[in-house]
Amino acid sequence: MSTVSTLASDGPAIAAGLWHPPHSSRAIPARLVDIGGSLTVLSDEDDEKDKRLAWGIRSDIEISPRVGSVPRRIVFGNESVFETRDNDAVDAYLQGRGEKRSGFVHRLEIVRPRMIAFAVATIVLASVIYHYALPGLVEVAVLVTPPVVPEIMSAGTLKTLDQTALSPSKLPEDRRKDISDRFEKIASQAEGGAGRYKLNFRDGGIIGPNAFALPDGNLVLTDQLVDLAGNDTEMITAVLGHEIGHVEYKHSLRQLYRAAGVAGLVMLIAGDVGSGVQDVLTQGGGLLALSYSRSAEAQADRRSVELMQAAGMDPTALSRFFDTLETKLNDHSDTSMLSTHPGTPERKQAILDYARELRDKKVQS
Numbered sequence: 001m002s003t004v005s006t007l008a009s010d011g012p013a014i015a016a017g018l019w020h021p022p023h024s025s026r027a028i029p030a031r032l033v034d035i036g037g038s039l040t041v042l043s044d045e046d047d048e049k050d051k052r053l054a055w056g057i058r059s060d061i062e063i064s065p066r067v068g069s070v071p072r073r074i075v076f077g078n079e080s081v082f083e084t085r086d087n088d089a090v091d092a093y094l095q096g097r098g099e100k101r102s103g104f105v106h107r108l109e110i111v112r113p114r115m116i117a118f119a120v121a122t123i124v125l126a127s128v129i130y131h132y133a134l135p136g137l138v139e140v141a142v143l144v145t146p147p148v149v150p151e152i153m154s155a156g157t158l159k160t161l162d163q164t165a166l167s168p169s170k171l172p173e174d175r176r177k178d179i180s181d182r183f184e185k186i187a188s189q190a191e192g193g194a195g196r197y198k199l200n201f202r203d204g205g206i207i208g209p210n211a212f213a214l215p216d217g218n219l220v221l222t223d224q225l226v227d228l229a230g231n232d233t234e235m236i237t238a239v240l241g242h243e244i245g246h247v248e249y250k251h252s253l254r255q256l257y258r259a260a261g262v263a264g265l266v267m268l269i270a271g272d273v274g275s276g277v278q279d280v281l282t283q284g285g286g287l288l289a290l291s292y293s294r295s296a297e298a299q300a301d302r303r304s305v306e307l308m309q310a311a312g313m314d315p316t317a318l319s320r321f322f323d324t325l326e327t328k329l330n331d332h333s334d335t336s337m338l339s340t341h342p343g344t345p346e347r348k349q350a351i352l353d354y355a356r357e358l359r360d361k362k363v364q365s
Contacts (some may be wrong), residue, residue, distance in 0.1 A: 013063075014093045016044070017084030019053050028053065030075065032082055034093070039074070041082045054080045058097070066091060130262070136256040142250055150215035153256055158200070162342055171223050176201050179226070182237040182313070183219075189310040190250045191219070194200035199240065213243035215253040228328060233326070238304050238317035245303030251296045298350065305355050309362075315355040319348045 012033070019030035019041045029044040030053055040055040054076040062075040072090050074082040080280045084090065170178065180199055187194040197217045204210055204222030219240060230234045246252055301318060308313040 014039075015086035015089040016020040017082055017086065019043070020081045020083065021053075022079040023360055024140060030082060032084065039076075040074075041080075050119050054082065056079060061364060063090065063094070086157055088122050113217055134258065134261045137256055137261060141257045142253055145253065147216075150253055153253075154214035154216040154218050154349075158218060158220070160278045161220075162202075165201040165205050166220070169203055169223050171201055171226060175226065177284070178233055179221070179236055182233055183240050186241045186307040186313070187244060187313040189307050197247065211243055212241050213246045213252060215247070215250070217247050219243050219247075228324060229321070230319075232320065232324075234308075234317045237311075237313060237321045238308055241307040242303035242318060244299045244307060245300030246296065248303060249296065249299055300348065301347065302349055302354050305351060305358065309355070309358055315358065316352055321328045322348045 014034060016029075016030040018027040018029055030041045031044055033040045033042055035055075038055050038057055041053040041062055043049060043051040043053055045051075056077050060077045062073075064073040064075075066072065066087050069085070069087065071083050071085045072087055072088075074084070076082070126325055141168045156228075179201075183197075183199050184194045187197045190197065197219060200218060200220045202222055204224045205220060205226075209222060209225035209228040211219065211225055213219050221236070221240065225239070226236060304313045304318045308317055
C-alpha cells in the first residue's frame with residue numbers, strides 16, 4: 001500500500017498517481033485519499049499542494065477492474081479520471097471495504113497453472129491432429145483431387161520460384177536437346193507416357209545444383225546440376241527418373257496438402273494471423289512441398305532404377321549422382337535445399353541391390 005502523506009485532517013493516502021481534468025489530456029500529480037468515506041483526489045503540485053481536485057462517494061465512482069499491471073482508472077462523476085499504477089494499494093482499499101480484490105481477467109493472468117495447462121492441452125490436441133487426423137485427410141484429398149488442381153498449384157509454385165530464385169537457363173541448345181531426348185525415353189516408360197511430363201531448364205541461382213518435380217508433372221532441372229554431372233548425361237536422366245517417381249506416387253501433392261493442413265492448424269490455434277502471415281504460410285507450404293520424407297525418396301529411387309532399365313539405360317546411374325554429391329560437394333547428409341536426395345552409402349547400396357534384383361528377375365524370366 002502507498003505511504004503517501006496527507007494533511008493531518010485527511011485520512012491515509014490510498015495511492016499516488018495522475019489526475020486528468022474532465023475532457024482534458026492534462027496530467028496533474030495527485031494522490032487518492034479516503035476522507036470520511038468519500039474518495040478524494042488531492043493535488044501534489046508544488047504551487048497547489050493539497051488542493052482538492054475531485055471527490056465523490058464510492059457508489060458514484062467507477063474503478064476499473066485489475067488486468068495485470070495495467071494502470072487502474074478511477075472515474076469520478078464529473079468525468080475526471082485519477083490513474084495509478086499502484087494496483088496493490090487499490091486492491092487493498094477495496095478489500096478493506098469488503099469489495100472484490102481483482103477482476104476475472106486478472107485472476108486468469110495470475111493463475112499461471114491454468115494457462116500452462118491450457119497451452120499443454122492445445123499442443124497435445126494439435127499433435128494428435130497432425131499425426132493422426134491430417135494424414136487421413138491428406139489421402140482423401142489426394143483421392144478426390146481433379147487434375148486441374150495440381151496444375152493450378154504447380155503453376156503458382158513455379159511462378160513464385162521464377163520470380164524469387166530461378167532465372168532462364170544458360171545451357172547451350174544442343175546440351176538441352178541431348179538431355180531432353182533421354183528424358184523422353186524414360187518418361188515414355190512412366191505412368192501417363194511422355195506427354196504427361198515437361199522438363200524445364202532453369203538457372204538455379206541460390207538453389208544451386210538441383211532437380212525437382214511439381215505435382216502436375218512439370219520437372220525443373222538447374223544448370224548447376226548439369227554442370228555438376230559433367231558429361232554423364234545418363235546420370236542426369238536417372239535423377240529425372242527419380243523426380244518422375246515423385247510425380248507418379250503423388251509425393252509433392254501430398255506434401256502440398258500436408259503443408260496446407262499445417263497452415264490451417266496454425267490459423268485455427270492462433271486465430272486471425274493477418275494476411276501477411278497467411279501469404280507466408282501459403283507460399284511457404286508450396287515450397288515445403290518440394291521436400292520429401294526419407295521413405296518417399298527411397299520409393300522414388302527405386303522407380304528411377306525401374307525406368308532406366310525399361311528405357312535400356314544403366315539402372316544404377318543414380319548411385320553415381322550420389323557419389324558425385326559426396327566427392328564434389330562433400331555432401332554426406334540426407335537432405336539438400338529443396339529435395340531430400342539420398343546421399344548416404346546405405347541408400348546407394350539400396351539402389352545397387354534393387355538393380356541387381358531386377359536384373360536377376362529378368363534373367364530368370
